[in-house]
Amino acid sequence: MTITRTHPRRGHRQAVELFREQPLRLESGETLGPITIAHESWGQPDAARSNGVLLLHGFSGDSHAAGPAGPGHPTRGWWDGLIGPGRAIDTDRFFVVCPNVLGGCQGSTGPGSPAPDGRPWGSRFPSLTIRDQVAAEVAFSGRLKIRRWQAVIGGSMGGMRAMEWAIAHPGRLERLVLLATTARCSARTNDVHRRQIDAIQQDPAFLGGDYYDHPGGGPRTGLARARAIARLTYGGLDDGSGFLERFDANSYIVLTQAMAGHDVGRGRGGVAAALARISVPASVASVSSDRLFPPHSQRELARAIAGPVRFTSIDSHHGHDGFLAEQNQLAPILRQALA
Structure with a gap:
């Protein structure tokens, strides 16, 4: 290469x-x-x-x-x-x-x-x-x-x-x-992980994870809630709205589950x-x-x-x-x- x-x-x-x-x-x-x-x-x-x-x-x-x-x-x-x-x-x-x-x-x-x-x-x-x-x-x-x-x-x-x-x-x-x-x-951290995943999956726009071809951009509200839960838990730098523009909700779930396990x-x-x-x-x-x-x-x-x-x-x-x-x-x- x-x-x-x-x-x-x-x-x-x-x-x-x-x-x-x-x-x-x-x-x-x-x-x-x-x-x-x-x-x-x-x-x-x-x-x-x-x-x-x-x-x-x-x-x-x-x-x-x-x-x-x-x-x-x-x-x-x-x-x-x-x-x-x-x-x-x-x-x-x-x-x-x-x-x-x-x-x-x-x-x-x-x-x-x-x-x-x-x-x-x-x-x-x-x-x-x-x-x-x-x-x-x-x-x-x-x-x-x-x-x-x-x-x-x-x-x-x-x-x-x-x-x-x-x-x-x-x-x-x-x-x-x-x-x-x-x-x-x-166990405490994984409880926070579960609450973040729930926030995304409970968004009506999540559509079971198959939202890519639907208007509205997917579960943005749920993703914002998940990120807010994370930030309240461990503090840190402010992502602002930029995080929602660059991150996919399904990836958020996949990566969170990998960390939790x-x-x-x-x-x-x-x-x-x-x-x-x-x-x-x-x-x-x-x-x-x-x-x-x-x-x-x-x-x-x-x-x-x-x-x-x-x-x-x-x-x-x-x-x-x-x-x-x-x-x-x-x-x-x-x-x-x-x-």
Whole structure:
């Protein structure tokens, strides 16, 4: 695959198709294919393709981690101050890749994508787990011809995926960075997840998930309510009306359910046993005001990971979104992790 040189702060946007000949077998037993993974990249791969950094976005994020606003991206990248030449994630050293998660709505295959019959998947889209999403990312990495990432970095939902990379594919990464994430969601958090899903599904415009061909734009009221429930729970940055314009309600449900069902210890003898499989150097950071995944969740990770661990607390009044907002505090954490 050829990577075209672009402006060093804009990145390069493209998409790849996977699982055309052999569909991805999901944990549910269903299959999904072909699959498109949209992604953005910054910097250049070295001759051995050994300088890659995989960046995994959170629930409301997408592949646009850095660079200016543009088509499909109404704002600058969500880590715009951290990625670029000489920055904490230095694109003079690293080839940085950020894929849009499977099940999302920013170019990767999701409920709004065409199914094999040409109509949007809608209610027919299969349920996904975090492990399913990582299986797609592993195949995506193979398409990029990157056998081993210099680091896998993830915050929130992205941190869940990063953990799965380190546990299930330990030979595929050198270092791990986990920010404001958890090994499994608590009962309290999952109750909030259920209320968000209910808010969307109870909107008359939801139409059982098959609203794409109907006027009115789908369950916008329900989606707004779901987002309001989330923001009241963990605080954070104000999305404004822009969130409703760029996010799909079915993707909101698919991704929320994947997070709710996440448990790194499932089938592995429990959380502690699963985390003990992580032997690569890890950096773990919490956000002081995080109510979604409170600091004790990250301390649990730091205590149980077998490899060398550096734990840091980020002081923030932004709640869970401190891992996005506090880029001045994040910069030294990332520089040290990538040193």
